[in-house]
Each structure stands twice: as structure tokens, then as C-alpha cells.
Amino acid sequence: MTTHNLLFMKPLRSITFLVALFLLSVSEVSAQEVMRVLGTVVLKSDGSPCIGVNVSDAATRRVLAMTDVDGTFAVNVRSNARLRFSMVGMKTKEVDVKGKSRLHVVLEEESVSLKEVTISQKRITDKILPEPTDIEVKGNYFHVKTRVRVPREMFSHNTRLVVQPVLNNATRKQVTLMKPMVYDAREYNETQDRLYSFDLNDSLAGDPLARYITVKSEQTREKGRTNDIIGYSDSIYVEHVKDDFSCDVYMAIENYNRILYRDTTIIARGTVNPLRFLDYSFAAHELTDSAYFPKKEVQLRDSQGKVNLRFPVGKAVFDSSDPQNASEIDKLRQQIETISQSKGASLSSLELRGQSSPEGRYDRNLSLAKMRMDYALDFLKRTLPADMTQGMTFTSDAKVAPWSRVAEMLRKDTLSSEADGVEAILAAHHDIEAQGRAIQRLPFYHQIIATRCLPQLRRVDYTLHYNVYRTLTIDEIAQLYAQDYSQLSKYEFFKLYRAEADTAKRVNMMRQALEVYPSFMAAANDLSVQLINHRQYDASLLRPFAGANAPQEVNVNQLIALLNEGLYASADSVAHFVNDNESTHTMLAVNAVLNGRYDSENYATIAKTGKRNEVVMLLAMKLDDAALRMSRNLPDNEAVSHYLRAICLNRTDDPTEAYEELKRAFAMDASLKEIAKTDGDVTDLLSTDKQQ
Template structure:
């Protein structure tokens, strides 16, 4: 019994110790996650995460560079990725570990490594061929038999490197799996291959040869700026289940093959001729005033018919009102009348008399107008009594300064509108003259009529309005400013303001584009918002010219497809087709424009023999002609001819050296010191 207890106790202790060990081991493993980025903060996908504990890959980062692993907290994590330097970090107690990988610096030779080198995966040298805005990269990658086995994965990552902007553009990768490695990958991802970020690119090696394998590669990449310096690189990595066993990098092409850079063309801009896009004048209501003065008999509400001036005024008033009524662009809006009585006598009686004169005059005048016109009028009337100070003004105007001063003194003494002032004035020695000459001038009715008339502003009025209230200008008035602009600077200013003030102002935008094309500074952003199937062909043509200037050949081609067939100028259409890659379709038209263009097109189509035959017949009076002749000669391995022609070209135009340094057809012809200088500069 005792022995049994002892055995049971021993077994229990052993079990407890085992559990303690398991708990201890479990406690050592923690979840670690984070993000792998480059120095610009962009996530690095497909990066390997290795554990120093197992010395094998335990995870691969997703598209955003994120990873998540279970690992021993006393272990280290190693991060690797093609094109970046390896990075190792101790876990400690950190559960969040973000990693920044540095781009690996590879010595990329200008000349490809000779293919006889053993134990290397060496891509064949090639050219970057340009077709439209697409860079085409074709190469073959021999894989020596001794380098690759069934338990390995080979990853090829071609890229185009923009030397000018120091920017790398990745192309489609190639993933070459051995059969056993591929099976292991399936198991690792629980037979869900899509969990492998590289699955879409995997090719499985299923053949066996003594010589090894050859991987053929062809991919294209859209490039916006064709004037930069480019090269093609291939980063290569080979891994087994645990480590990256081989890594290398090669430059397989320097410069671009693009003879169309020498295609000569020049297009004038196109102004709009379709009246649909020329703004129609918008007539504006312009307020105008007229005024009539009529005199009345003393103490009466009747007009003074003895005064010939009254009839003249009435005739003029009737004529003006009738003209307004009969003008379809004019409308009588208001009629204001004020009846005025002279100040002699009692103020209340004079005020009443002024009112009677107003009513009588209004009745007589309005009777001449159409009933509908009278109904629409804004009528205002008022009655006033002229003050004695108006008499002072009339006296002073006639040079009667003494009399004016006396009346002015009486006004100050007795005040306006008083019986005593009237009595004092009547007692003056010159009252009879005031009564017969000056008081009649104050007995009158004044008419003010307001009318609005629709009319277009004159060019001078438009300019005046622009100076005062530019935001009040209509489209038509901006159109007139553009048409009458005296300088190109003025026209540009008006054009920019017009398209800011009026969205969709097609005419103004096109004129601004025409201006830029004329001074050889086309700007495709001006017309971009107006491009569409309904856009006028002139506008589409101008946009294509601007896109050609900016090197956006594919976009220029897509713009011209919006125009109805046969409406685009034939030369423009042919050049756009050629530059966007439709060489055969454009050849006949473009070749007919000049002998040089014919040679350039033949070179673009790789008809090198025919290009050489045509090139030798060129007058070769220009640097460009020597240059394209050098291309044709070099392609046919006529090295002596090629060197002579490129030297002649550079002698005539030294600036062509900048092109030669990035031209895949010429770069190998440059003197060694120029190559060295080029390398140092880049």
C-alpha cells in the first residue's frame, strides 16, 4: 500500500512538473504583429518573416506590409524582401514591432554579366522598347540546373528605374517553384493557395533537362514622361523552406529604344467656328430718365398756352413717350410729376393750387398713352410751393445783386412762408418786376419719367464695366473682351477669368488653349474638363496637340477617337496614331510629310534594311539626319558608319548628347569618357 502511494505521488509530482514546464513554455510564446514599410512609409508586401527560433519563414506580409506571428519572446525576427536589406530585431516583450526596410544598394553594371558565369541566374541583355506610352521589356532568364532544385522557389522582379526622378516602377514578377516546394506551400496555406500573395504569378517546374531551364519574360508598363532617363533592372532571389539562398541584381537595359523622338511635326491651333459656341449677346435693362418743364397761368391750374415753350415741351414729351411705347426692347417703368406754385400769397392756397396743377397735367399727359402702358406705370405725384429763396437765386442770376440781398434780408427777418414776408416783398420798389418776370418762372410742373431699355453694351461700356464690376460681366461681354483684346497678355487674363466666372465656357477655354499652343506652351489641363463626344472637333484637335507636347500619346489618341470620322486634320491624326504605337496605320501619311519622317517610321517598325537604304539618301544637312542614319547603321552592325554619323550629329548639335546618353540605339557608340561622365552624373 505504501509503495502504491509512493508511486502515485511520484507520478503526480512528475505530471505537475510536466505541466509546469508546459505552462512555462507556453508563457514564452507571444503574439507579435506590426507593419513592414519602406523609408517613404509605404507598406512592403510579400516580405518574409523568419524566426531565429525555428530558422524558417513563419509569415509573409500582406499587401499593406502587415504581419502577425506567434514566436518565442526570447527569439529574434528577421525580415527579408527582394530589393531591401535584411533587418533583424529582438522580440523581448514587445508585441508591436513595426519595421522600416532600407532599399538595398546593388552595383548595377552598364554592361550585363557574361552568360558563361556559373552558379548564377543571369537575365539576357535586352532593350526597353517604346510603343506609345508603353515600355515593353522582353528578356529570357536561363536558370542553371545546378542552381535550382525541387525544394526551391525562384523569384524574378523586373522593374523600370526612372533615373531622372530616382523612382522605381515594378513590373509583373515571375515566381518559379520546384515541385516539392510548391506542394509544401500548399500545405502551409492549408491548401488555400490564394493565401500565398505570390500565387497568381507562380509557375511550377515540371520538366527536367541537363541544361537547366529558360524563363521567357515579356511585360509592358505605362509611362507618362518619356523624356526621362530609364533603365531596366531585374532583382533575383532564390529561397528554400528556411532561408534565401541566393540573391542578385542586374541591369539588363540602359536607355530606351524610341526613334519616334525624332519625328518632326508642328501644328497650328484651331479656333472655334461653330456659332453654337459663340455666346449670344444678352441685352441688359439700362435705366434712362427724361424731364419736362411746363409753366402755368397765374393763380390757375391751366397751362399757359401763350408760352410757346409749353407746346415745344409737350410735343417733345409725347414724341419720347410714343417712341418708348413702340420700341419692343424698351418699357416705361415710372412717371413722376411735381406741381409747383409761386410763393406769393398764402402758403396753404399755393399748396392746393400746386396739387390741382399736378392733377391736370398728369391727366393731360397720360391720356396720350396706351391703357396697358398707363396700368403698368409706377405713378408718383407731389405738390410744392416754391420758396422765396428761389426768387433770390433768379435775381442774383440776372445781376440784380442789391435786390437779391434785400429779399434775402427780409427772409432772415420774417422767415419763409409767413404773411409778413409776403407783405414786405410787395412793398419793395421792384415787386412789379418780380411779379411779371420771376414768379411766372416758378409756376410750373416738372415731369420725370424713368424707362428701361434692353440693349447690348458697346465695347467701351463693357471695358468700363470690367474695370468697375468685373463680376457683372456676361459670357458675351467676356467674349467681346477676348475678341477686342489688344495684347496676348490681356487675352490670357480675360480667358482665365472667363472660365473661372462661367463653368463650361467652351469658347474662352479654347481661346486660352489656342494662345498657349501659339507660343509653344500647350497645357492639356485647360481643355481637359471640356473633352467629350459632344465637344467641337477644333477643341479635340487642340487637346490632342497639347497632349502630344506633353508626351501623353495614348491619351491624345483616345481624345481624337471622340471626333466624328473624317473631321480631324489628316496630318494630326496620322502623327497621333504613329506616336501612340499604330505605326503601320500611320506610315503612309507620316512618311509623306518628309524624307526624315519616313526613315524614323521605318526604324520604329524595325524595317532596318529599308530604313538604312532611305537614310543614306538623306541630304544629311542636319544633325537629326546624321543621328537617325547612325541608328540605322548601328542596327545593321555597320559600326564604322554608325560612329561617323553620330560624331557628325554631335558636332553639329552637341545638345543631342543628352539624348544619346539615354538612347538604347546609340548609347553603345558613345566614347568611353562620355559613358563615364554619364555614369557619374546619374
């Protein structure tokens, strides 16, 4: 049995090439006058329509159109053009347009004379011709309608025709198969059961194409003719409606064991979607109900600090009346008092780290550093309230500062030459006592090192660990954020990014907040507000939250994002949860029309937003004459005005003026050329250059 699913796989490889070839063939409109010519081609012998006749420019031999199943054609050409009509089995005929908008062309069958024998060549129809059509856009759904003529000469009693429309997304280089159409001759349909022992009409157990089958009958016969004609229509959901699309049709006729005919044709070059020019912009809505804000969260925190207790040279006891020592001790007492007054606070440990300056003997300095730590630790124990020291641990550590610290301090004070002198000694001597003796001989030792550097090295650092539940200050949050933003609570993120003045930093903080807390709705809405107000959209942000239980601001912002991303079907779902009020009424009307609901109320609402939008609505409703009248009122200094006017004129059969309007639009905004290449309302105008 023929495997139908594989029937069209090979031709699909050429789709990208076909789309590219089409795009390359399109060029901008030239300056010469054109007109639309409609016509009919019939056979002289019986007046029946000639189907599949090539209509070309006689001067360039470029094919402009092909007659459809009714023998009709439509082309845009110069008023003085000469058209050539040709078809296998028919005598070629050329006709001058002479400014006529309608032509009636009669073709004769071609005969060949050989001696006394005259052979009249039979009319041959060897192509299956789906009618050209448009891809109509309503919301996220593309609608394709066409008719397929099946010539009697090509379709016998034991054959099947499979027609597979294919939607090509030229922007993303994607191909989507639409619903196929299967046309069976009656004998083919009846003998499938006998030949292959399965139920032809069962899509699961039998023929996978069963549900698409139409069986040849009197109802499929074209009225008054011998060929059959089958109607086709399908709708398909498209995620990215703003992309460029075309529609190809792949066709094949098979008998029981082989393919007899295969062909491909383009039935739609672009989409008909005037709503692409609908002009709308909506401001984002910030959350106002504090019930959706994160609550303050008290956190368990530690604290640490430094105390610079100054010790006299060679002494292990400091003078508490010394102004500097008194100030340092007072800071420590204030911190302890703050902790003691904090509800639920408790001290856990006190760590002291002390050092002595390096001048003199190392072992004596180290011993002195330890004695200073013991003294300081005992002093601080006596400073702490007795009731707070229960269960506390006390530790201390002492060391002698290296001379390299002196070099660092000198360089920090921009005393580079002095620092170089110290570092040269350190490089020459590795023993700390030898280093000290050499450094003490430096000319600036007493004036700078002994008076400014060494006192700073006689110090005590402490870390006072305590447990306390409290909210952090903005500075503490910023410090914690710089260390590791994943430690922040929702409230801390919320407080931090709302205090940030830099937009880029604020957006980054909100993204990090959502990274750590994916369910953080307030951050998602705040980020959506930032993006919308900068004409950027990300519908994924609020997708987890929008719905019946979400605050109005979230649903409104999600609706805005979805509309601007072209996700109209999803927008329509969210719109059900948006209250219709003064601030949302126009937004809801825009959503409705973008989803194909063109009722009078929605039209009136959109029309109030501007003349351009009114023209767009009239075109969407196919009220082309009214749209043309209204388009005359659009401002001439805007490129889109001329483009919309070109659509109106082209739809109302005035290609010459439409052509001129399109040129004006391109001259003012060259980017419209790219839209026009796949805009079904004007693609026929773009072929004018190729005809001349």
C-alpha cells in the first residue's frame, strides 16, 4: 500500500528555496502608469472556458497570470501593453490592451496538416489548478479557502488525488502542514478494502487519510462541464501572526501502486491582514493593593565590628581615659546596649584578634600581643552585662604584624619612594628582626613609620556574634545583595529594587528576585510594568499568575503583553478576567477586533481612537468603498496613510492610483517594502516592475 504520510516529504525540501525565489522576484513599483485588466479566455469551438492558459507580457514573455477554472484572469499592466495567451494544444494569440479594463479572448485549437491528412490536436489539460487565494487572518488563526479543479483527462476510475496545502513561515523558516484533501475515484475507494484488507474509512485501523476523503460523485462534477471541482477550506492556529507567510499546495495522483502525477503551486503569497496597521499603546498598571506586597520579614542576623584600643609602646595595659580608647569603648557599649534592648536578642560569642607592631625582638612582641589580648578580653568581659554573658564563648588570638604591612600603609598614603625603600630591605632580609634593624636606619623611620604606621599596627579587632530578629536597613540589604543575592528574602528584594534609581539595575534586581522566588508575583508585575513602559514585552512573566484569582493590574499587564506579542488567542482568554471600565474599555475592544469580532460596538470604540484606525477597521470588515472615502482624510505626511490608501484603491479596482500611493509610501518609509512583499493586499502591485 502507498504510504501517504511520506508522499510529500521530498518536495518539502524545496520550500525554503521557493520562498527565497519569490522574495527575490519582488521589486519596488516603477514610475510608469498601470491599470488592472480583467478578462476571460474561452474556446472557439464551444465557448467553454480555457483553464490553465498562460497570460504573459508579449514584449518580455514574462508570465503574469494563469486562467482559473472559470477561464478568468486578472493582471496589472501598462495601458498600452500587449498580452500573449498561450497553452499547449491552442494557437497562441496576442491582444493589445489599448486602455481596456476588460478583455474577452477566444482561442482556437491548433491543427497540424500532413499531406492529405488533417489531424486536429485534442485540447490537453494536464495540470491540476487550485485557485489562487488569500490567507485571511483573524486573531491567531489563518483561514485558507480555495477550489481545486480536477481535469477529466487526468483522473481515471482507479486513482486517488491527494492535495496537501503547506503554510510557509518565511521569517522563521518553518513549514506547517494544513489539513489535506483526498479525492478518490469510486472504484479506487471500493477496491481498497479488497486489496489491502482494511477498513478504508477507519483512520486508526485503516487508511490514515480516511477522514479527509471525498469520493467522486455527481455532486463533485462542475456544473455544465466534464471536470470535477472540489472545495477546500481550513483554519490553523499560528503563534506568530506578525511573521511573513505564504501557502503552497503539493498535489499527487496515484493508482494502486505508483504515483502518476506530482506538482506544486503557490496559491497565496502573503496574508490579508489590515489590522497589522492598527495603532494602539497602553500604559502599564502598577499594583496598588499592599495585600499583594511581601510582608516584612525579621531575620536572624550576626554582627561584627572593630575596636582600635591603643596600647603604649611596650605595655600590655591600655589607658581607658585616652580619648581614642574612650571613644572605641563607648562604641562597643552602644552596640551592646542596642542588642540588649532588641526583643529576642542574645549574645553568643566574643572573638578577639590582636597584634603588636614588629619593631624589636619578635618573641617579646608576640608575648606582648598575647598579654594585650588577655587584658582586653578581661576588660570587655567586665564591660558586658552579666545577664548577657551566660552561655557565651570567649576566644582570642594574637600575632606580630609583619613589616610588609608598613610598606602597604606607605603606598596607600602615596609615599611610593618610602614604600620602595622598605620593600628593598624586605627583599634583602628574610628575618623579621634583621628587617626591623635595617628599617630603623631609614631616614624617614622616626618621622613617618614610628609615628604614623606602627601605632596603627598595635590594635585589637573583635567579632561580637549575637542572634537578633530584625529587618535590615537598606544599606545592610545592599551589602548582603552584593555578597550573594540568593540570601535576600522577598521583602528585602522588594525594598531594594524599589529604592534603586537606575532602571537597568532595577530590572536586573527584579529578574534576580524571580530567579530566586519564581512565585514572586509582585516582582513579576513590577518587571512587566518596567518593560511595558519602555515598549518591551514579555508575556512569560505574568503567565503563571494571570487569571480569575489575580489582581486586575496583573491581568491588564498580561493582556497588554500578549497583544503586543501577537498572541491574540491567549490575550482573549485573559481578557475575560479584565473588568470593562474607563481605563480598559479601548484595550478590550482592541483585543476583540484582533480576535476577529468586528461588531458595531467594537468598531465604534476603535474608530474613536483615530482616523487611521477607522480605515483599518473598515478594511478588516471588507467595507472597501467606505474605507477608501475615509482614507482621503488621512494625513499625507505619514507613510502609512499612503499605504492604506493603496490597499483601498487596489481593492476597489483602481490599480493605477494604488500603484502611485504605494510608491509614495515607500519613498517616505522604505521599511514598508518588506511588509508589502507578503501583504496579500498589494503583492500584485509589486509585480509591475517585472512586467515592464
